[in-house]
Structure formats: structure tokens, C-alpha cells
Amino acid sequence: MTTGRNGNSAVAQRSVERATLIYMAVGFAVFLLMGVLGLLMRLQHAGWISLDPRWFYRLMTLHGSGMVAGVLLASLGGVARVIAPRIGLSPRLLWSAFVVYFLGSGLVILATLVGGFAAGWTATYPLPVRGDWPVSATWGFLLGYALVAVAFLLWCLAVLAGSWRAFGGLRNALAWPVLFRRSGASDRPLPTGPELAATVVALDGVIAVLAGVVYLVPIFAELLGIVERFDALFAKNMLFLFGHTLVNLNIYLAVALVYATLGAYTGRAFKLSFPVALAFNLVIVLVLLPYFHHLYQDFAQPWPLHLLGQIGSYGVGVPAFFVTIVGSLGLLYGSNVRWSAPVIFILAGLWGWTIGGVAAILDGTIAINNVMHNTLWVPAHFHSYYLFGAAGFTWAYLFHTLSGVDGWASGALARRLSWLYSVGAGGFVLAFFFSGLQSVPRRFAVHLAAWQGLAQLAVPFVVLLGVAFVGLAVLAVRALPCAWREPVTVPGPADD
Amino acid sequence: MQVGVGVVFFLFVILWTAVLWWVATRASRPTPYEAVTRVVSWLRRWGTLAVLVVLAIAFVVSLFFLPYRASRAARLGEPSVTVEVTGRMWAWELSRTTLPLGQTVEFVVTATDVNHGFGIFAPDGRLVTQVQAMPGYTNRLLYRFDEPGTYTIRCLEFCATGHHVMRTEFVVE
Numbered sequence: 051m052t053t054g055r056n057g058n059s060a061v062a063q064r065s066v067e068r069a070t071l072i073y074m075a076v077g078f079a080v081f082l083l084m085g086v087l088g089l090l091m092r093l094q095h096a097g098w099i100s101l102d103p104r105w106f107y108r109l110m111t112l113h114g115s116g117m118v119a120g121v122l123l124a125s126l127g128g129v130a131r132v133i134a135p136r137i138g139l140s141p142r143l144l145w146s147a148f149v150v151y152f153l154g155s156g157l158v159i160l161a162t163l164v165g166g167f168a169a170g171w172t173a174t175y176p177l178p179v180r181g182d183w184p185v186s187a188t189w190g191f192l193l194g195y196a197l198v199a200v201a202f203l204l205w206c207l208a209v210l211a212g213s214w215r216a217f218g219g220l221r222n223a224l225a226w227p228v229l230f231r232r233s234g235a236s237d238r239p240l241p242t243g244p245e246l247a248a249t250v251v252a253l254d255g256v257i258a259v260l261a262g263v264v265y266l267v268p269i270f271a272e273l274l275g276i277v278e279r280f281d282a283l284f285a286k287n288m289l290f291l292f293g294h295t296l297v298n299l300n301i302y303l304a305v306a307l308v309y310a311t312l313g314a315y316t317g318r319a320f321k322l323s324f325p326v327a328l329a330f331n332l333v334i335v336l337v338l339l340p341y342f343h344h345l346y347q348d349f350a351q352p353w354p355l356h357l358l359g360q361i362g363s364y365g366v367g368v369p370a371f372f373v374t375i376v377g378s379l380g381l382l383y384g385s386n387v388r389w390s391a392p393v394i395f396i397l398a399g400l401w402g403w404t405i406g407g408v409a410a411i412l413d414g415t416i417a418i419n420n421v422m423h424n425t426l427w428v429p430a431h432f433h434s435y436y437l438f439g440a441a442g443f444t445w446a447y448l449f450h451t452l453s454g455v456d457g458w459a460s461g462a463l464a465r466r467l468s469w470l471y472s473v474g475a476g477g478f479v480l481a482f483f484f485s486g487l488q489s490v491p492r493r494f495a496v497h498l499a500a501w502q503g504l505a506q507l508a509v510p511f512v513v514l515l516g517v518a519f520v521g522l523a524v525l526a527v528r529a530l531p532c533a534w535r536e537p538v539t540v541p542g543p544a545d546d
Numbered sequence: 547m548q549v550g551v552g553v554v555f556f557l558f559v560i561l562w563t564a565v566l567w568w569v570a571t572r573a574s575r576p577t578p579y580e581a582v583t584r585v586v587s588w589l590r591r592w593g594t595l596a597v598l599v600v601l602a603i604a605f606v607v608s609l610f611f612l613p614y615r616a617s618r619a620a621r622l623g624e625p626s627v628t629v630e631v632t633g634r635m636w637a638w639e640l641s642r643t644t645l646p647l648g649q650t651v652e653f654v655v656t657a658t659d660v661n662h663g664f665g666i667f668a669p670d671g672r673l674v675t676q677v678q679a680m681p682g683y684t685n686r687l688l689y690r691f692d693e694p695g696t697y698t699i700r701c702l703e704f705c706a707t708g709h710h711v712m713r714t715e716f717v718v719e
Contacts, residue, residue: 104707170704176681177660180635181706282661282680318579325590347663347678349614349685360608364601371597372590379569380586384577401566408558412551415604417611421547421673424663424702480559487552489673491665491702494710500671 056138057215065141066134069148071533073127074448076148078526080120080155081441082519087113089512095497095505103495107168110493111191114171115158118297119198121441123151125303126205128447129251132244132310137212147204154197161190170493172293175265175285179272189273192266199262202296206255213249217241223249224334225327243320247306250330251299254337258299262292286345294341298366301403301435302333304443305374308396311443311450312378315393316385320377329369336366343414347423356416363414367407375400390460391453391522394468395446402438402475406431409483424493427486434479442475449522452529464525471518477511548672613675618650618688625652625688633662633679636708638699643716647694653687655679662712663702669695676702691718 053059058066087109093099094106101109126147130139161167165187169177173195178188217223218238225246241249265288268280313319320326339362345351346359378400387393409431413422422428453459481504490501497505611617619625626649630641634657645651655664657679665676666689674697677687691697701712 103710107704107707107709168706172704174661174703177704177706180660182635183706282682286661286680347613347676347685348680348683349677349687350680350683353612353614356614357609360605364605368594368597368601372594376586376589376593379566380582382573383569383582384575385573385579386576387573389574397566397570401562404562405555405559408562409555411601412555415608417608417613418547418551420613420675422551423676424665425673483555487548489548489667489671491700491710493704496710 054138056134056136056212058138058141062141063134066139066144067131068534069141069144070127070131070134071451071530073130073144073148074124074444074451075530076152077120077122077124077127078445078448078523080116080123082523084113084116084120085516085519087116089509089516092505092508092512094495095502096509097497097499097502098506098509101495104166104168106495107170107493108162108166110495111168111170111173112159112162115162115195116155117436118171118300119151119155119158121436121444122202122296122300122303123148124448125300125307125440125444126202128307128310128444128451129244129248129303130205130209131451132306132447133209133212133248136239136242137209137216137245137248139208139212143204143208147201147208150197150204151201154194154199154201157190157194157197161187161194165190167191172289174289175269175282176279178269185273192269195262196266199259199266199292202255203259206252206259209248209252210256213241213245213252216245220249224331225322226331228322228324228327229331231324240322243309243322243326244306246322246327246330247302247309250334251302251306253334254295254299257338258292258295261288261295264288265292283345283348283350286348287341287351290341290344291338294344295337297432297436297440298337298340300440301370302330302337304399304440305370307443307447308374308378308399311392311447312381312396314450314455315388315390316381318381318385320381326373326377329373332369333366336362336369338362340366340410340414343419346416346419360414360416364411367411371404371407375404388455388460389465390449390455391464391468392446392450392459394465394472395442395449398468398472398475399438399442399446401472402434402442402479406434406436406439406479409434421489422486424491425486426482426488426490426492429492430479430482430486433482437475437479445522449526452526452533458525458529464522467518467521467525470514471522474511474514474516474518478508478515481505481508481511613677613687615652615686615688622650622688622690625650627651629653631655631664631679633657633664633701633712634659635705636701636712638664638701638712638714640699640714640716643714645691645716645718647718648690648692650688650690653677653689655685655687656683657681660705661703662705665700665702667698667700668693669697673702678703694718 094101166183167187213223222238271277309320342359343363449459485504632639662679664679668674677685
């Protein structure tokens with residue numbers, strides 16, 4: 051059996067491609083289903099339906115965890131597909147990760163909908179073990195999380211192993227010859243932008259999963275009666291080092307998908323230049339720091355850590371903005387771009403990701419956080435960069451994969467649906483921002499009459515969003531069988 | 547505070563929307579990529595520097611408005627009144643419910659079961675300050691009430707089924 055330049059046989063490579071397609075398709079389906087739960091929550095906030103609070107909080111928990119899991123799964127699949135031609139990924143690892151991910155997600159769904167677990171997607175200790183639901187539901191939810199974390203770890207290991215092989219070590223995989231302006235020292239290739247992003251995410255992903263293990267193991271020990279309780283502040287640190295980092299890494303996966311998509315429509319390519327190499331190497335450290343902003347209001351936490359959180363919250367956005375966002379606008383400007391659904395999603399993503407980032411910087415300022423923390427300003431900012439950025443960029447790549455430059459995604463219907471999505475998502479998040487400025491608390495099952503107006507304003511925008519996604523989903527599903535049969539498009543020459 | 551945040555944020559939203567609109571409307575007009583990359587490089591170099599300077603200034607200025615005890619004591623004065631606060635599912639216990647106007651008050655906040663968020667809302671509905679209530683820890687929050695009226699305490703850290711009904715009130719006079 052012959053092997054390709056990435057070390058995989060043709061059969062193995064086909065298996066990798068199909069796995070990545072399944073990741074994206076299942077992630078997109080989960081995203082749509084979780085969106086329905088989000089609509090129900092906003093209808094409840096608007097006072098137009100009356101859900102029992104127990105059910106509201108179950109749905110809220112499932113919506114949050116499902117969205118994170120679904121979008122992350124799709125992004126992992128997309129990035130794996132982009133890097134697969136040069137970085138030989140193990141199909142066995144990818145499929146194993148998918149099965150483990152699927153089992154974990156199933157446990158989370160059962161734990162919330164059947165078991166009644168409702169501690170929110172963050173499941174902040176000690177709530178998971180002191181909540182008013184059966185202990186079996188807590189077991190189910192946390193085991194589900196553990197499985198999802200294991201699956202993510204498998205993906206990270208697959209990428210790190212493949213990257214190590216392809217580039218002859220981490221030094222080249224992290225583009226240090228570009229960073230330190232040393233060339234010709236090695237006959238090994240240098241990574242492209244998406245490959246560099248994938249390696250950085252995989253490195254930080256391992257650290258995040260380790261923090262998740264440190265968070266979960268004591269809880270399991272408490273559930274088994276081995277320990278009575280443990281330190282809530284330490285647990286909160288580990289939880290957010292895991293959860294916040296994981297969610298942030300999703301955006302860097304999505305950035306890799308922007309690099310892979312936009313060039314096809316503009317005829318221009320992202321260069322792996324010094325700023326790109328510097329930005330991604332800085333991200334390795336910077337992405338681990340902002341989680342401290344979740345603990346600003348824990349005054350018992352040593353204050354230097356609060357300041358470190360503010361520095362991290364300010365700093366992490368700078369390389370992303372000036373490398374990816376300014377670089378993407380440079381690709382677009384004067385490019386005679388072929389407007390299509392993926393390009394519109396990326397443009398909208400640049401809008402939402404940036405305003406979400408600015409909102410995060412404001413909220414990452416300790417003095418401001420004191421009057422904004424845990425108001426609807428927080429979901430406003432993370433919905434902005436998640437819905438527009440992490441998810442939007444991923445769907446841009448998914449549509450590009452299923453359509454190609456000249457396929458259905460460039461048709462009038464797909465373009466109109468994409469603009470509809472942009473308007474719907476924009477109105478939806480802006481209503482959240484206004485509610486945050488109005489000091490409306492987040493995670494309330496019942497809203498005061500004075501708070502309901504903005505939720506009522508948001509609902510029609512959510513409906514627009516839903517209509518757009520259903521339409522795009524119909525178009526995408528029709529293209530799925532063809533993509534399943536076709537081999538992946540081999541990318542052009544590596545970036546210089 | 548919220549008004550200032552809103553003004554800064556929405557001015558940025560308008561500006562950023564205009565920038566993207568400008569780029570999008572010029573995306574279909576062919577321009578040599580070399581010319582664009584020169585501008586991108588210039589933006590990356592000087593834009594990064596400008597933003598870092600702005601963020602550094604914001605960081606330093608913000609240090610004078612930290613909500614922590616020492617910082618607030620320096621701005622508001624040492625507290626003349628102390629209120630013991632305990633959060634539990636799903637109620638707040640306060641050692642006193644009438645507080646003096648214009649004097650610094652210290653809230654000594656803890657929780658007995660899970661994490662709660664001690665959020666103080668002014669009579670007009672604005673969140674004026676907050677601190678976490680965490681089992682095993684005591685957080686000290688200083689604040690001076692300059693407006694009389696009935697203030698509402700709401701839980702701002704999700705604590706399961708009764709989270710939204712975990713509220714109480716105190717009067718400032």
C-alpha cells in the first residue's frame with residue numbers, strides 16, 4: 051500500500067476526510083438544535099411563554115454545554131480537514147475521538163433532560179454536588195464532560211503527533227525560524243497559517259484538559275465519599291482555566307478556517323509572516339491569562355492575579371485583531387471578491403468578533419466588571435464572538451467545503467440567507483448588550499416586566515436567524531452526499 | 547458607570563460598522579495586493595503601538611477605581627458601619643437592613659452552601675456594586691450610599707432552581 055507525502059495511505063486519508071465531514075455536519079446539527087433552546091429561553095425572558103424554572107435552568111445548562119460542544123466539534127473537524135493534506139492525522143484517533151465525544155454529549159443530554167441536572171454549563175463547584183437534582187444526574191453530566199475533554203485531548207494529540215512528524219519538531223511547527231528570522235537551517239517545511247494555529251490550539255488544549263482533570267477529580271472523589279469537600283476558590287480557578295481557555299481556543303480554530311476559506315474567494319493568500327508567527331506564539335501564553343477575569347469579584351483571590359487577568363484580557367485581543375482581522379480586511383479590500391455565503395459569514399464574523407472583543411476588554415477592566423459581571427453584558431459579549439466568530443467562521447468553511455467557490459453558496463438564495471443571518475444575529479446580540487447596560491442579571495428564569503422589552507425586541511431577530519440557518523441547512527444537506535463521495539481538494543502551495 | 551461604558555461601546559460599534567462597510571463596498575474594485583499589504587503592514591506596526599498605548603493608559607487609570615477593600619477605603623474612608631451578610635439557597639441574611647446615608651459601609655460577605663453573587667441594585671434599577679459570596683471565604687465590600695431609598699440585593703451567581711428569587715432589600719436613609 052502506497053503512502054502519501056503526509057504518511058497516510060489513500061484509504062486512511064479518505065477516512066480522515068470523512069471523519070472531518072462528520073465532525074462538521076454533526077456539530078452544525080447540534081448548533082441548530084441548541085439554537086432552538088436559545089429561542090425558548092429568550093421567549094421566556096420576553097414573557098411570551100411560561101417555562102417552569104426547573105426546566106428553564108435545565109435547558110439553559112444544555113444550551114450552553116451543547117453549543118460549546120457542537121461548535122467546538124465542528125471547528126475541530128474543519129481544522130483537521132484543512133491541515134490533513136500535509137499533516138498526517140491518524141484516522142483511528144479521529145474516529146475514536148468522535149465516538150468518545152458522541153458518548154460524552156449523550157451523557158450530558160441525558161443528565162440534563164432526564165436527570166434534571168441544572169448547574170449551568172460552567173457547573174461551578176460546589177453547585178454540582180449541592181444542587182436540587184439526583185446525584186446520578188451529576189455523575190452523568192460530569193462524566194459526559196470528562197469524555198468530551200478526553201475526545202478533545204485525543205484530537206490535540208493527533209495534531210501534535212502529526213505536526214511533529216511533518217515539521218520535524220515543535221520548533222518548526224511553531225514557525226520559530228520565521229519568528230527568529232533564521233532560514234535555511236532545516237530542510238523541513240514550515241507550517242501554513244492554519245497549521246500553525248492548529249498546533250498552538252493543540253498545545254494549549256492539553257494544558258486546558260489538564261486543568262479540567264484537576265477540577266473534576268476532586269468532585270468525583272467527593273461524590274464517592276473519599277473527601278468531604280475541597281477549596282471552592284481553587285476549584286473555580288481550575289474550572290475557568292479549563293472552560294474559558296477551551297472556549298477561547300475555539301476562536302483560534304475558527305481563525306484557521308478563515309485563513310483556509312477567504313483566499314479561495316479573493317485570490318489572495320495569508321502569508322506566514324513575522325507578525326503572524328509572533329502573534330500565534332504570543333497566544334500560547336496570552337490565552338491562558340484572561341480566565342482570571344471570571345474571579346475579579348472573588349475578593350479573597352490575591353489581587354496580583356486580578357491584575358494579571360486584566361493584563362491578559364487586554365493583551366490577548368491585540369495580536370488577534372492586528373493579524374487576523376486587519377489581515378482579513380486586507381485580503382478583502384480591492385480583491386474583486388466573489389461574494390458568496392462563506393464571504394458574508396466571514397465579514398459578519400469580523401464585525402461580531404471585534405465588537406465582542408471590545409465588550410470583553412471593557413468587562414475585563416476590574417472597575418467596570420464590578421457593575422457588569424453576571425449581567426446580560428456577559429452573554430452579549432460571548433454570543434458576539436461565539437455566534438459571529440467561532441461558529442460563523444466555522445460555518446463559512448463548512449459551506450465552502452460543501453459548495454466550492456462556484457457552487458450553491460454563491461447563489462442568490464444563499465447570499466440573501468447569509469445577509470439575513472447577519473441582521474438577525476446582530477439584532478440578537480445588540481439587545482443583549484442593551485440589557486447588560488440596564489443591569490439585567492444573567493441566568494434568571496423569570497424577568498421583571500421592566501426587563502422584558504429588550505427580550506421582546508430580540509425574539510424577532512432570533513427568528514430571522516433561525517429562518518436563515520434552516521434555509522442554509524437545507525442547501526447544505528443537499529450537497530452533503532456529493533462531499534462524502536468526493537476527495538478533499540488539495541490546497542495550493544504552502545504559504546511562504 | 548454603565549452610561550459611560552454604553553457610550554464608548556456603541557461609538558465603537560458605529561465606527562467599526564462603518565469601517566467594514568467601507569471595506570466591503572471597495573472589495574469589488576480591483577486594487578493591487580502589494581498596495582494593500584503596505585497599508586496592512588503600516589496598520590499592524592503603528593496600530594498595534596497606538597492600541598497598546600491606549601490600553602496601558604486605561605490600565606493605569608483603572609487602578610484608581612479598583613473595588614477592593616484598600617482601594618475603596620482610600621477613596622471613601624474607613625467604614626463606620628458593618629453588615630454581616632450570609633448567602634444560602636435561596637435567601638440572604640443581613641445583620642441590619644437600615645443603613646446610613648453618606649457613610650462608608652462594610653459588607654462582610656460569605657455563603658454556607660454554594661457560590662452566590664451579592665449584587666446591590668439602586669432604587670432606579672442600576673447595579674451599583676457586587677462581590678461574590680463563596681463558602682469557606684469571607685469577602686469584604688466597601689460602599690458609600692449617596693442616594694436614599696430602597697436598595698435590592700439580587701443573587702448574581704447562578705445557584706440552581708431558586709436563583710432568580712434569591713433577593714432581599716435594605717433601606718438607606
